[in-house]
Amino acid sequence: MNSKKPISIALVMLMLIASLAGCGKTESTENPSEDVKPSDNTAPVENIEIVEKTDPDAETGMKDGERFEATILLEGSEEKVGYEHAISKNVGFELDFEYDSLNRVTESDRERFISVFDTAEDAWNYLDVTASAQSADTVADAFTASLSNDFNSVEKQPLTLDKAGDCVYIVAYDAKDDSGKMQTVFVVPAADGCRVAEAHFTIESAEGFGARFGYMMNTFSPIAK
8 A cells, every 4th residue: 555645644643632531522462561652743733622511420421331312523523422430440441432433352451442343353443541550651652663663754742631631642653564554643641651552553543533532632631550
């Protein structure tokens, strides 16, 4: 696959995904808790908002597995989606994920949210969330360095999530193997280190799964393990 041609569109979408995580409402195979892999570039963001969230318990706390509906902006149109609240005591976080688009896979050291069109063994569109005892800055620097081995362009910038507050956002694109794969990484500070959410998708799915992962991360919040 020739990944060069659509790169400009895909990069715009990645910056758009960052805005999904940082503007209010109207989200890997390597384990950062061990030796995390991850230049210093900045990319602009653009405002995109959740149009409506019909969650009566949003401010009072939700239970693991609780479901609700929301309307989001996706590819220029409003789309009603079904969310499920996920609480992971092992990793130490909670977020909302689209249960119609993603399957939740719980492992001892991570939570995975995998496209319903992929298999767990060979997934292209998925979000991995892990924990690290290291600081967010240390982990972000390690990821940036590691991703530079596989991608021609790796950009890092500060970002503010609605629920979690300040974090580090990394965008990796233009894969060196011309596979069309892309990756975004959210490194969120926590009291015991940080939480790392790695979103994997492709140029073709940046406006779909890439954007959906951005919305999910805007609901992300670290909790005590």
